[in-house]
Amino acid sequence: MSMLNDVTTRPAGPIVIDIENITKHYVMGEETVHALCGVTLQIRRNEYLAIMGPSGSGKSTLMNMLGCLDTPSSGRYQFNGKNVSEMDDDELAAIRNREIGFVFQTFNLLPRSTSLRNVELPLIYGGIDPETREERAAQALRDVGLGDRLLHKPNELSGGQRQRVAIARALVNNPSIVLADEPTGNLDSKTGQEIMTLLENLYQQGHTIILVTHEPDIAHHARRTVFLRDGLVESDEMSSASRIKELAS
Amino acid sequence: MKRFLYEISESWKIAAAQMRANKTRSALTALGVIIGIVAVTLMGTAIAGIQSGFDKSMSVLGEDVLYVEQWPWARVDDWWNYRDRKKIKTEYAESINRMIAATPHSNLIVAVPTSSLIKGVKYADNEVNNIFILGTTSDFIVTSTVDCKEGRFFNEVESKGGANVCVIGYDVADALFPSGRALEKMVLINGRSFKVIGVNNRQGTFLGLFSWDALVVMPLPAFNKYFSAKAESDVRVKVQDKTKLAEASSELTGLMRRVRGLAPEKKDDFTINQQQAFKSTLDPVKNSIAVAGLFITGLSLFVGAIGIMNITFVSVKERTKEIGTRKALGARRRTILLQFLIESTALCLLGGLIGLTVAYLMCFGIGAALPSFPINFSLGLVLTSMLVSILTGLISGLAPAWSASRLDPVTALRYE
Known part of the structure; x- marks a missing residue:
């Protein structure tokens, strides 16, 4: 991994995400499913965190909470000091637009729009004027190494390139956190490795990254791993120094 | 406000892209509106034509001329009182x-x-x-x-x-x-x-x-x-x-x-007749032609509107995941509502424009084939049909657009 110029754990900043004893249950037919049964978690600026767990452990639900796509049934969620658990749909949309950059397993690009237009989308919803929009979107694409693919549509790009467009889109609003849900799940291992390198670089540049995955290999790139089981945090550990050295070698 | 304008212009672009991407579907759906607008426009033209033809015929009689005659122009029930005059x-x-x-x-x-x-x-x-x-x-x-x-x-x-x-x-x-x-x-x-x-x-x-x-x-x-x-x-x-x-x-x-x-x-x-007598006997006839005609042609527009509503529902269903993505990226309910309303309106407006062109050509053809039929294709009629198209689009798009805007982002993102 010689591409990584500085494989160190960066000092964490102030608390960005502060959740306390949150629960989430769904009613499915006559049964009530308890997806989260009281999770407490703090995430600081400039952390690189992986959320792991088998299917049914509640990690997707937790990710939806962290991404402000959903609100908890009970408990407290503060994002940058703002109480998310009491926000309505449009306030949540505003938080997602400004504070969270999503990277999806299936990329979720608009198929008929160019890379540039895809990356511009969050800026449109943020009310940024057209010139600034195009400038910032182009810059974001250059930052992920796609400066020569601005006007390509998703079907003219490889899987890795598509995920880079998605990452550029996640970063273009300069969010507080980047939330990556199985970002390598639809990619071959070599391309997956490239994407993980890109995320590592973003971390080194000062971004806060939350990775949701069930693959230990992927989770090992993070500096901290939260393991969920049956809707509860089973373990929450910093990666060991030896592990980081291993990454660097 | 600025943000609202960006959302609107973005929605128009999406609508145009959607129509380009689904040409056949858009054309077939717009056809319903085209037929509706052609029918309504032709009926409007005919009604206006009847009116102006009637007025023109009446002007021969003269508004300021009294006619001294044996019989009144208005229909009478006691005709025997007039017969022996x-x-x-x-x-x-x-x-x-x-x-x-x-x-x-x-x-x-x-x-x-x-x-x-x-x-x-x-x-x-x-x-x-x-x-x-x-x-x-x-x-x-x-x-x-x-x-x-x-x-x-x-x-x-x-x-x-x-x-x-x-x-x-x-x-x-x-x-x-x-x-x-x-x-x-x-x-x-x-x-x-x-x-x-x-x-x-x-x-x-x-x-x-x-x-x-x-x-x-x-x-x-x-x-x-x-x-x-x-x-x-x-x-x-x-x-x-x-x-x-x-x-x-x-x-x-x-x-x-x-x-x-x-x-x-x-x-x-003797009887003193005047033009007004004709107007009062013919006005109810004219009005019922107008009401019945507009009702029947309005039905065809209604069928067209249902087509638009249907296709907008299909479009919302097909693009559930896209709606989820847009919401994740910060689209508000209003944004999504606007997007689908503008899509249905754009489709109706396209249908309306084509329908109006067809109706205009047909009027032109009728005018050439039957010179005696009074054709009255007015600017007011053009504006009215454009307004009707836009309203049709908004009304038929409302239910699907509303359902799209209410989608839960988590469910929408998971939709395959």
């Missing part, structure tokens, strides 16, 4: 004119006698039947708008002397003189020859109402010499001020009673 004689006009001249500040200007019957008109081998032959004086041009394409109306000398001259309508001229000028030619009416001294401009006919086009006018003495036996006569009186028709009518009634020498206790044995 004395006929109106053309000589009454002279008596009335004398009385008008003797009355200071009369509401009436001049009385014009007319006598008419239906006859055929011939020139060489050409012949037209069922032509309205009218005998009158040169004052006739005061009561009716006469507009000669060629030549002129007969003058007072010809009128008084009963010269064998005539002014013919456009259709008569067209049938008798398909190529070449009609002026100075001699036409035969009932075996008598008359010199054509004027040809009228085309007026157009409507519902077989009075028209100049199938009319031959000649001086009254000439008419009386040859055709008086079966002719129907009336006296037309031009009034000073059309806002004082009622006063004029009662003044004329008084004059007519003097002419007829009626004792005060006797009922009138």
Whole structure:
């Protein structure tokens, strides 16, 4: 991994995400499913965190909470000091637009729009004027190494390139956190490795990254791993120094 | 506000992209609206045409002309009360004119006698039947708008002397003189020859109402010499001020009673008719044509709107994941609502524009094929159909767009 110029754990900043004893249950037919049964978690600026767990452990639900796509049934969620658990749909949309950059397993690009237009989308919803929009979107694409693919549509790009467009889109609003849900799940291992390198670089540049995955290999790139089981945090550990050295070698 | 404008312009771009991406589907859906708009527009044109044709026919009668006749124009149930009335004689006009001249500040200007019957008109081998032959004086041009394409109306000398001259309508001229000028030619009416001294401009006919086009006018003495036996006569009186028709009518009634020498206790044995009578009998007919026509054509637009609603629902379903993605990236409910409303509206507007073009071409075609049908394709109609298209789009898109805007982002993102 010689591409990584500085494989160190960066000092964490102030608390960005502060959740306390949150629960989430769904009613499915006559049964009530308890997806989260009281999770407490703090995430600081400039952390690189992986959320792991088998299917049914509640990690997707937790990710939806962290991404402000959903609100908890009970408990407290503060994002940058703002109480998310009491926000309505449009306030949540505003938080997602400004504070969270999503990277999806299936990329979720608009198929008929160019890379540039895809990356511009969050800026449109943020009310940024057209010139600034195009400038910032182009810059974001250059930052992920796609400066020569601005006007390509998703079907003219490889899987890795598509995920880079998605990452550029996640970063273009300069969010507080980047939330990556199985970002390598639809990619071959070599391309997956490239994407993980890109995320590592973003971390080194000062971004806060939350990775949701069930693959230990992927989770090992993070500096901290939260393991969920049956809707509860089973373990929450910093990666060991030896592990980081291993990454660097 | 700025953000709202960006969202709107973004939505238009998406709508355009969607239509390009689903050409067949968009075309088929728009077809429903096209048919609806064509139907509504043509119906609107027809109704406006009926109105203007009617008004045009009515203008021949003249708004400010009273007609002294045996029968009222409005339908009567007690026809036997009118049957035995004395006929109106053309000589009454002279008596009335004398009385008008003797009355200071009369509401009436001049009385014009007319006598008419239906006859055929011939020139060489050409012949037209069922032509309205009218005998009158040169004052006739005061009561009716006469507009000669060629030549002129007969003058007072010809009128008084009963010269064998005539002014013919456009259709008569067209049938008798398909190529070449009609002026100075001699036409035969009932075996008598008359010199054509004027040809009228085309007026157009409507519902077989009075028209100049199938009319031959000649001086009254000439008419009386040859055709008086079966002719129907009336006296037309031009009034000073059309806002004082009622006063004029009662003044004329008084004059007519003097002419007829009626004792005060006797009922009138004549009728004073005016254009208003026709309007009041024909207006309800016209209005029910309009209501029924617009209702039926409105149904076809309604079917088109259902098509739009259906396709917008399909579009929302197909793009559930896209909606989820947009919401994750910060699209608010309003943004999504707007996006799908604009999509359905764009489709309707496209259909409306095409429909309007088709309707315009059809009107053009009908106008060329049936020149007598009054076509009235107005700017107001264009604006109305555009407005109707936009409203159709908004209304039919509302339910699907609303359901899209309410989608839960988590569910939408997971949708495959």
